[in-house]
Amino acid sequence: MTIHEVAARAGVSPATVSRFLRGQSVRSPEAIRAAVDELGYWPSAAAQSLKSGRTHTIGVVVPDITNPYFAAVVKGMESVTRTENYRILLANSDESSEREDHVLADMARRVDGVILAPATERDQTPLKLRDSKVPLVFIDRDLMEGDEFDAVLVDNVDGARQAVEHLLGLGHTRIAAINGPPDTTPGRRRREGFLAALTARGVGIAPEHDLIGDFRESSGYQLTLSLLSLPEPPTAIFTANNLMTLGALKALHDMRVDVPGRISLIGFDDLDTGPLLRPPLTVIDRPMVEQGVLAMRLLLRRLDPQYVDDIPRRIVLGVKLIDRASTAPPKGQHVPPPRARKARPA
Amino acid sequence: MTIHEVAARAGVSPATVSRFLRGQSVRSPEAIRAAVDELGYWPSAAAQSLKSGRTHTIGVVVPDITNPYFAAVVKGMESVTRTENYRILLANSDESSEREDHVLADMARRVDGVILAPATERDQTPLKLRDSKVPLVFIDRDLMEGDEFDAVLVDNVDGARQAVEHLLGLGHTRIAAINGPPDTTPGRRRREGFLAALTARGVGIAPEHDLIGDFRESSGYQLTLSLLSLPEPPTAIFTANNLMTLGALKALHDMRVDVPGRISLIGFDDLDTGPLLRPPLTVIDRPMVEQGVLAMRLLLRRLDPQYVDDIPRRIVLGVKLIDRASTAPPKGQHVPPPRARKARPA
DNA sequence: AGGTCCACTGACAACGGTTTCATTGGGAGC
DNA sequence: GCTCCCAATGAAACCGTTGTCAGTGGACCT
Numbered sequence: 001m002t003i004h005e006v007a008a009r010a011g012v013s014p015a016t017v018s019r020f021l022r023g024q025s026v027r028s029p030e031a032i033r034a035a036v037d038e039l040g041y042w043p044s045a046a047a048q049s050l051k052s053g054r055t056h057t058i059g060v061v062v063p064d065i066t067n068p069y070f071a072a073v074v075k076g077m078e079s080v081t082r083t084e085n086y087r088i089l090l091a092n093s094d095e096s097s098e099r100e101d102h103v104l105a106d107m108a109r110r111v112d113g114v115i116l117a118p119a120t121e122r123d124q125t126p127l128k129l130r131d132s133k134v135p136l137v138f139i140d141r142d143l144m145e146g147d148e149f150d151a152v153l154v155d156n157v158d159g160a161r162q163a164v165e166h167l168l169g170l171g172h173t174r175i176a177a178i179n180g181p182p183d184t185t186p187g188r189r190r191r192e193g194f195l196a197a198l199t200a201r202g203v204g205i206a207p208e209h210d211l212i213g214d215f216r217e218s219s220g221y222q223l224t225l226s227l228l229s230l231p232e233p234p235t236a237i238f239t240a241n242n243l244m245t246l247g248a249l250k251a252l253h254d255m256r257v258d259v260p261g262r263i264s265l266i267g268f269d270d271l272d273t274g275p276l277l278r279p280p281l282t283v284i285d286r287p288m289v290e291q292g293v294l295a296m297r298l299l300l301r302r303l304d305p306q307y308v309d310d311i312p313r314r315i316v317l318g319v320k321l322i323d324r325a326s327t328a329p330p331k332g333q334h335v336p337p338p339r340a341r342k343a344r345p346a
Numbered sequence: 347m348t349i350h351e352v353a354a355r356a357g358v359s360p361a362t363v364s365r366f367l368r369g370q371s372v373r374s375p376e377a378i379r380a381a382v383d384e385l386g387y388w389p390s391a392a393a394q395s396l397k398s399g400r401t402h403t404i405g406v407v408v409p410d411i412t413n414p415y416f417a418a419v420v421k422g423m424e425s426v427t428r429t430e431n432y433r434i435l436l437a438n439s440d441e442s443s444e445r446e447d448h449v450l451a452d453m454a455r456r457v458d459g460v461i462l463a464p465a466t467e468r469d470q471t472p473l474k475l476r477d478s479k480v481p482l483v484f485i486d487r488d489l490m491e492g493d494e495f496d497a498v499l500v501d502n503v504d505g506a507r508q509a510v511e512h513l514l515g516l517g518h519t520r521i522a523a524i525n526g527p528p529d530t531t532p533g534r535r536r537r538e539g540f541l542a543a544l545t546a547r548g549v550g551i552a553p554e555h556d557l558i559g560d561f562r563e564s565s566g567y568q569l570t571l572s573l574l575s576l577p578e579p580p581t582a583i584f585t586a587n588n589l590m591t592l593g594a595l596k597a598l599h600d601m602r603v604d605v606p607g608r609i610s611l612i613g614f615d616d617l618d619t620g621p622l623l624r625p626p627l628t629v630i631d632r633p634m635v636e637q638g639v640l641a642m643r644l645l646l647r648r649l650d651p652q653y654v655d656d657i658p659r660r661i662v663l664g665v666k667l668i669d670r671a672s673t674a675p676p677k678g679q680h681v682p683p684p685r686a687r688k689a690r691p692a
Numbered sequence: 693a694g695g696t697c698c699a700c701t702g703a704c705a706a707c708g709g710t711t712t713c714a715t716t717g718g719g720a721g722c
Numbered sequence: 723g724c725t726c727c728c729a730a731t732g733a734a735a736c737c738g739t740t741g742t743c744a745g746t747g748g749a750c751c752t
Contacts, residue, residue, distance in 0.1 A: 002738055013702045018740055027700060040477055045456045046395035047738035050707050055392065057435070057456075066421050071412045078411075078438055087452070089403070090436040092424055106433070110391045110403075131386055217618075249622055272563075273617065276595055278624040348708055359732045364710055373730060393708035396737050 001041055010035035057087050058299060059107035059114040062139075063095045063215075069242060069269050069288055070117065073139060076292025077115065084300055086112075095119045095215070108132040113299045115139060120183040135308075137299045139291060142185045143314055150302065152295040152315045156186050156268075159284040159319040160193030160238070163266045166282070166321055167236045168201055170329045172264060176209035176234035178223045178244050187215070190240045190268060209234050213244050220247025228255055235263060235330035242269035245281065249326075253278070260328035270322060280324035287317055347387055356381035403433050404645060405453035405460040408485075409441045409561075415588060415615050415634055416463065419485060422638025423461065430646055432458075441465045441561070454478040459645045461485060466529040481654075483645045485637065488531045489660055496648065498641040498661045502532050502614075505630040505665040506539030506584070509612045512628070512667055513582045514547055516675045518610060522555035522580035524569045524590050533561070536586045536614060555580050559590050566593025574601055581609060581676040588615035591627065595672075599624070606674035616668060626670035633663055 007014040010031045020032045021043065035041075049055045060077060062070040074090065081088055089111055093100035097119050107114055108129055117139040129136050138151040167175050177194045180187025191210075198205055208230060213219035220239055224247065227233055239245040245267030252259050259265050259279055270285040271277075294315055301307050353360040356378045366372045367382075367389065381387070395401045406423060408416040420436065427434055435457055439446035443465050453460055454475055463485040475482050484497035513521050523540045526533025537556075544551055554576060559565035566585055570593065573579055585591040591613030598605050605611050605625055616631040617623075640661055647653050 003740095004738080014738085015702060015704095015740075016700085019700090022740085025699080042451070042455050044396070044738050046392050046401065047707090048740080049392035050390070050396050050709085050737090051739050051741085053707080064421070065411065065424075066414065066417045068412065068414065068417075071414075071417045074436075075410070075412050075438065078436070087456070088436050090420075090424070090434050092421065105388070109388050110433070246619065246622065253622065271619065273592065273619040273623060276592065276599065276624060277619060277622050278626075280624075349710095350708080360708085361710075361732060361734095362730080365730085368710085371730080390708050393737090394710080396708080396739090397710050399737080 001039060003041070003043065006032070006035045006039055006041045009039065055110060055112050056085060057089050057111045058296070059089045059091070059104075059111035060116075061091050061093055061100060061103055061107070061114065062117045063093050063119055065090065065092055067243060068271060072288035073117070073292035073295075076289035076294075077296040078292075079289075080293055080296035080300065086300065093119050097122060104129055108134050112303055113137070115295050115299055117141070118184070120181065121185050121188065122183065135299060135302045137295050137302075139295050140184075140186055142189070143312060148312055150295075150298045150313045150315075152291050152298065152317070153185070154286040154291065154317045154319050156189035156319075157193030157196070159268055159286070160190045160240075161197040162319070162321045163238050163268070163284055164194055164197035164201075166323070166327065167238070167264060167266065168198075168203065170236075170264065170327060172236040172330050173203055174209070174232065174234045174330075175203070175205065175236045175238060176211065176227050177205075177238045178211050178213045178220055178227075178240060178248060180213060180215045180240040180244075182212065184215075186268075187212075187240060194238060206232070213240070215241050215243060217243040217247040217250070220244030221251045222247075224248040224251035225255070228252075228257065233263070236327065237263060237265050239265070239267040242267060242271055242283075245269070245283070246271075249277065249281070260326050262331060264327040264330070266327050274322070275324060277326075279326045282324045282327040283322050284319050285322045286319040291317060347385060349387070349389065352378070352381045352385055352387045355385065400458050401456060402431060403435050403457045404642070405435045405437070405450075405457035406462075407437050407439055407446060407449055407453070407460065408463045409439050409465055411436065411438055413589060414617060418634035419463070419638035419641075422635035423642040424638075425635075426639055426642040426646065432646065439465045443468060450475055454480055458649055459483070461641050461645055463487070464530070466527065467531050467534065468529065481645060481648045483641050483648075485641050486530075486532055488535070489658060494658055496641075496644045496659045496661075498637050498644065498663070499531070500632040500637065500663045500665050502535035502665075503539035503542070505614055505632070506536045506586075507543040508665070508667045509584050509614070509630055510540055510543035510547075512612065512669070512673065513584070513610060514543075514549065516582075516610065516673060518582040518676050519549055520555070520578065520580045520676075521549070521551065521582045521584060522557065522573050523551075524557050524559045524566055524573075524583060524585045524594060526559060526561045526586040526590075528558065530561075532614075533558075533586060540584060552578070559586070561587050561589060563589040563593040563596070566590030567597045568593075570594040570597035571601070574598075574603065579609070582673065583609060583611050585611070585613040588613060588617055591615070591629070592617075595623065595627070606672050608677060610673040610676070612667075612673050620668070621670060623672075625672045628670045628673040629668050630665050631668045632665040637663060 003014045003017050007017045016026055017032055020026045060074060065071055078088055091103040100119050113135040115137045118141045121141060136149045138149055143151050179191040182188050211223045213223050237248055239248050248265055257263055266282045268284045270283045274281045274283055349360045349363050353363045362372055363378055366378045406420060411417055424434055437449040446465050459481040461483045464487045482495045484495055489497050525537040528534050557569045559569050583594055585594050594611055603609055612628045614630045616629045620627045620629055
């Protein structure tokens with residue numbers, strides 16, 4: 001089913017069929033349309049790509065699609081591609097930089113652009129992409145010196161700050177953090193925000209309360225157990241992402257620790273089931289779908305020759321605290337007068 | 347960066363470079379390898395596709411990637427493609443058959459095969475795919491008369507039966523079901539299993555307890571509210587998928603209904619947060635990642651000319667009940683002696 | 693009627709690989 | 723030293739589409 005068969009049936013040349021399909025005016029549109037319909041002709045994507053150099057496909061690389069956050073981001077992206085005649089080539093990096101490099105190199109020749117939620121923040125940006133001049137947009141990865149890429153971020157520092165202020169406002173002073181890997185933007189920045197907010201209020205943190213996880217549920221679980229085994233456990237825990245929050249909550253359940261009675265828990269990133277958990281989780285929420293939408297818009301814009309040389313953009317989205325029921329004043333303390341806590345619904 | 351430049355630099359013809367890259371023995375492998383490395387050459391996927399007619403890409407169409415079940419299935423698929431030098435073109439159908447048709451038609455010319463979790467069970471199978479002879483594997487859609495496709499399913503009937511037996515075993519007799527759409531395989535079969543299991547045990551069901559939802563959280567929520575407003579509400583609810591279970595649980599929370607004290611809840615499909623919910627959810631669990639793995643294996647096998655004409659396969663995976671804490675004997679009743687309930691962990 | 697203009701047309705050459713086919717050259721065997 | 727054989731080679735065709743280019747013919751004007 002090639003354009004030649006259509007041309008033959010319509011009694012014109014392939015070039016004319018091609019012109020008709022691209023919207024140019026031709027002598028006998030009806031004949032061609034009829035031939036196309038009867039034959040059920042669709043142009044070969046491969047031939048078109050070869051000729052035009054465009055695949056109308058966007059590569060999307062995320063650490064793990066089963067993480068609800070990334071699923072939401074990808075969904076946002078797809079809502080954009082859908083209306084713009086683009087499609088998504090999806091790959092997981094499994095949080096491995098090697099795997100990520102491999103995937104990126106593979107994609108370089110198959111897509112018009114890439115959106116990447118990087119496994120790590122290593123400075124050497126994917127060379128294969130740079131060479132092949134495939135536009136790249138980062139999700140959750142801050143721009144580095146010399147980067148010529150766009151990025152869509154959330155205000156990680158402010159999110160951590162909000163969490164800390166919230167806990168301090170409740171009267172906590174022994175606050176622990178289960179951070180992400182320091183070589184990732186969210187891992188690094190959320191920790192920075194956490195420490196800075198504590199320091200700004202003159203509250204110290206014990207080194208054994210400042211932990212580094214890997215953003216996976218199991219590390220949230222393990223590190224929470226280690227916090228519980230301390231001679232002086234914290235009265236509140238801040239977890240740097242959704243999966244580690246879940247791990248922490250599981251550990252607290254398993255150890256029969258009352259939340260928030262004995263330990264308060266606040267995590268970065270909300271979950272669909274957040275309100276239904278035991279207890280309902282107080283979290284730092286960010287616009288996930290929107291982050292995907294913006295990243296895709298940024299990328300498609302850069303694909304437009306008109307904007308291809310614009311300076312890289314860095315979009316930072318705000319975050320907000322959702323006050324549910326996993327945080328409360330520490331045992332034997334009461335809310336300090338200056339900032340009363342808002343009543344929480346049910 | 348074409349094969350011609352590599353050939354020129356290595357002092358051979360493009361044909362020889364091509365042969366070298368495809369593993370054939372060549373007079374001067376080192377020279378070619380050097381040229382390839384120095385130039386950073388990667389073959390053009392479009393040109394290869396055009397020539398070979400293969401894209402080495404698999405189209406995956408799911409109703410909604412943010413549903414944890416589909417995310418897990420896709421992850422399983424990707425674990426297979428990764429090792430087989432295939433990649434995944436992902437699209438959401440948003441549970442719309444029109445959208446699904448559109449996506450499928452688009453994919454027909456861009457992929458070697460398609461895995462589809464269909465929005466509905468309509469008999470007219472995607473024509474565009476049939477015409478272009480793109481192999482298709484169904485997820486969660488039973489084969490129909492004349493289908494020449496493979497399918498990977500779970501035992502929906504047995505899952506519903508297990509749920510019913512479990513509730514009956516606890517002493518429930520007023521059991522409601524929030525089913526999925528009857529034009530989907532899981533919607534239809536789970537309802538069939540539910541009704542059959544009740545009938546087999548001689549238990550009736552009031553028509554107003556046999557509800558039809560749309561697999562979305564909101565319908566689980568709404569239908570649960572409607573059940574609660576009945577003069578004789580059920581003592582147990584069976585929800586046909588994860589999202590509707592969540593919706594039901596939310597409604598029960600909002601209406602301050604004690605679960606499982608006043609109403610027991612059991613749903614199809616487990617959730618990562620299942621054990622952490624209030625209460626921990628009793629569910630019918632199925633192997634999600636494995637379902638994706640098997641579907642992809644089936645598809646790649648059919649891509650092999652050797653097996654292309656094998657008769658369609660239909661793989662049915664078993665399901666099992668995970669007994670947590672959202673189900674209990676109905677108020678004022680006790681567990682009937684014949685089948686004692688197993689102690690549940692914490 | 694003849695000339696000019698212009699919208700439309702088809703032949704043809706790409707795009708970047710792979711495959712066929714005839715040819716080359718070196719080694720083995722006598 | 724000559725023949726035979728076969729592995730390796732390059733030229734060329736091809737995959738299906740689109741862009742270029744030099745027409746072609748009809749409409750309109752004088």
